[in-house]
Amino acid sequence: MPRYRSRASRPSNKRKRTTKKDGHLALYLVLALLCGFTVWWIIKPLPPTGDADPVPTAERTPTSRSKQRKLDARNAQDRIPGDSGEEEGLDAVIRSAALKLGIPERSIRRTGKDNEFRYHLPLDPNAIDLTFANMIFKGEVENHRGSLISGVERSHRQLLKFTDRTKQKTYHVELYYDDSIYQTRMADKVIAVVVDDFGNIGGDLLRRFHQIDIEVCFAIFPEEPNSVQTMQTATGMGRECLIHVPMEPLGYPRVNPGDNAIFVHLKEHGIRRLMRRFINLMHLCKGINNHMGSFATTDERTMQAVMSVLREHNMYFLDSRTSNVSVAYSTAQRMKVDAYRNDIFLDSPDLSNTTLEEKIQRCIQMASSRQYIVAITHCHTEAHLIYLQEFIHRIKQEGFVIVPVSKLGTFRLPPIS
Numbered sequence: 001m002p003r004y005r006s007r008a009s010r011p012s013n014k015r016k017r018t019t020k021k022d023g024h025l026a027l028y029l030v031l032a033l034l035c036g037f038t039v040w041w042i043i044k045p046l047p048p049t050g051d052a053d054p055v056p057t058a059e060r061t062p063t064s065r066s067k068q069r070k071l072d073a074r075n076a077q078d079r080i081p082g083d084s085g086e087e088e089g090l091d092a093v094i095r096s097a098a099l100k101l102g103i104p105e106r107s108i109r110r111t112g113k114d115n116e117f118r119y120h121l122p123l124d125p126n127a128i129d130l131t132f133a134n135m136i137f138k139g140e141v142e143n144h145r146g147s148l149i150s151g152v153e154r155s156h157r158q159l160l161k162f163t164d165r166t167k168q169k170t171y172h173v174e175l176y177y178d179d180s181i182y183q184t185r186m187a188d189k190v191i192a193v194v195v196d197d198f199g200n201i202g203g204d205l206l207r208r209f210h211q212i213d214i215e216v217c218f219a220i221f222p223e224e225p226n227s228v229q230t231m232q233t234a235t236g237m238g239r240e241c242l243i244h245v246p247m248e249p250l251g252y253p254r255v256n257p258g259d260n261a262i263f264v265h266l267k268e269h270g271i272r273r274l275m276r277r278f279i280n281l282m283h284l285c286k287g288i289n290n291h292m293g294s295f296a297t298t299d300e301r302t303m304q305a306v307m308s309v310l311r312e313h314n315m316y317f318l319d320s321r322t323s324n325v326s327v328a329y330s331t332a333q334r335m336k337v338d339a340y341r342n343d344i345f346l347d348s349p350d351l352s353n354t355t356l357e358e359k360i361q362r363c364i365q366m367a368s369s370r371q372y373i374v375a376i377t378h379c380h381t382e383a384h385l386i387y388l389q390e391f392i393h394r395i396k397q398e399g400f401v402i403v404p405v406s407k408l409g410t411f412r413l414p415p416i417s
Contacts, residue, residue, distance in 0.1 A: 090164045097140040115169045122178035132333040189400040190372040199224030215402040219244035222278040235284040240404035243282045247293030257292040271305035287316035297326040307335040346377040351387045
């Protein structure tokens, strides 16, 4: 007879099946949690960084930050002041002075590292001399708490060494002539025309000279019969006048500059007294130029005495350049007197059409590389007047603008500060 077990005593297959099913479920749950955590870890947001854009992970490693700091420091060191508007200290001062002197920005070269820098600055030999440029830089630097350590002239170069007292930095400034970078510069066609030797002529010839362009300047001898009247009439019409001061020529006494000339043998007080007398008599004149003077303008002591009086009266000096070794212009600049130089005598050697054409072509050539031109002629005869009238007509056709000498300051380099 078959044997039967009670329900309670028989093994339960259903329970075994349930237990196995529960174990699988737990395993799935664990796996699901692990997957979910992994996905969350991958896509979790970066910590907030304020308003800045998130930095890529690779750039936020300590090694990358160190490299970036070194790169930034190197770039800042090599950057020419002014590239990013961050000029400071003597860098800004030197750069500003260079630009004032007309040096193109692209030609300002700066090198150096740490606390020592070098500037290489090319000058236009037709516009500025080394001594004047030297004084510009020295004045600008000392006005901004800098000091000149040394200055050496070598092979037509000025080598200046400055220190910045506040930042312990040293600056070497090399000034030198290089007209090649100024050859293609587009210069305004500006010319000042001065007519010498007024004071003797009168009558109809003088009246007709008064009728030429008002921008043309008259240079008047100080103590001639028509000197004061010519000055008063000319300035009353709005014309600029100069005192045409007689000065000692090389050929004296065979070549005589006239009475009361500035002679080299005169003592300083004698030159100053003579200059003051001329200025008091010709008080409407704005400046002076030299009559003859091929010897006097080469003597620095004599020129210093002349310039000291001009500085007292705020008058300019026009060097007629009757000598190739004149020191008058450079002396005036050193003494902070506005100074100009004659570029061409229009009526030399004669008043022929050939000479006129040559002078016009010469002016055109000079205008291509200079900020302005100064030309001198004379008033001796009617032929001089006709020659000048034709020159003015032709030069205007070439696009030149005639201005008085004092207005050349609009086109010239800045005075020493």
